[in-house]
Amino acid sequence: MTPFSYAHATDLAQALDLATAPGAKFLGGGTNLVDLMRETIERPAALIDVTGLSDGIEEREDGSLLIGAGVKNSALVAHRAVRTRYPVLARAVLAGASAQIRNMATVGGNLLQRTRCTYFYDTEGSRCNKREPGQGCDAIGGFNRIHAILGASHACVATHPSDMCVALAALDATVHISGAGGERSVAITDFHRLPGDRPDIETVLEPGDLITAITLPAQRLAANSAYRKVRDRASYAFALVSVAAALEVSDGRVRDVRLALGGVAHKPWRATQAEGLLRGGPATPGAFRAAADAELADARPLGENGFKIELAARTITAVLADLAGADA
Structure with missing residues (x-):
């Protein structure tokens, strides 16, 4: 594992300030990032711990639900409004991981999961444009049983691994982001990118951006939903x-x-x-x-x-x- 510095941010302003350091990455539950660091796929020079920030769930007057990015998956599933008004989301999260992982993983981190493509993880023997742009994609002509059938490109055929994000896409969720340029909101369907020529660029996040929350709009049909x-x-x-x-x-x-x-x-x-x-x-x-x-x-x-x-x-x-x- 590459050496890195560590700092715990006590508020959003400090987190964004620390993120200006070269090679900095935010750390939530670490259930995916730490694994990628062990495999030397991710090599951050600095980790900014944002646990404890934006970790509440608010039922708003317009009927929408505001979910902090730091909310643990287990807390999300246990929330009454999620279970009754958005059952598809609760079922997706329960299908996605063990109880131990749900107790650590955060909502914001779930959006940023990286693919489980075998070739992506094989740093020694496989070419992967997602890991190293321009290297090639061994999955296209290789073992590709788990790979994409829609929206793929000549550069990448990997699939997104999240269950939660599929439910959020069906629920018209909005992702709230803070960064050097201020605050902005992006529809979940526009948040992740198709591979094109740059499969290594997976979302619309800019360097130093931090996901702060997700909004679920009030929808009558969401109560009759399934995953x-x-x-x-x-x-x-x-x-x-x-x-x-x-x-x-x-x-x-x-x-x-x-x-x-x-x-x-x-x-x-x-x-x-x-x-x-x-x-x-x-x-x-x-x-x-x-x-x-x-x-x-x-x-x-x-x-x-x-x-x-x-x-x-x-x-x-x-x-x-x-x-x-x-x-x-």
């Missing part, structure tokens, strides 16, 4: 395909819908094409399957992950059918 994760084993494996959905049905027709996919792209994939086809249409398995097929029409499988297309279509159909029954 389903398909994986090789039940014991906290990463998703082959996951689906986060919220559905409102009236008189047998889809009044409103939100749909996002995990395990299929470089970022949580908001299925806007499927949503557009579903709104106003019949709330039937046939309609759900047709919308899923349309969303996946542009999928580009690799040598070993073509099964994800059918798996995703069936999972979307099943989740929406379950929600339509619950909302009938």
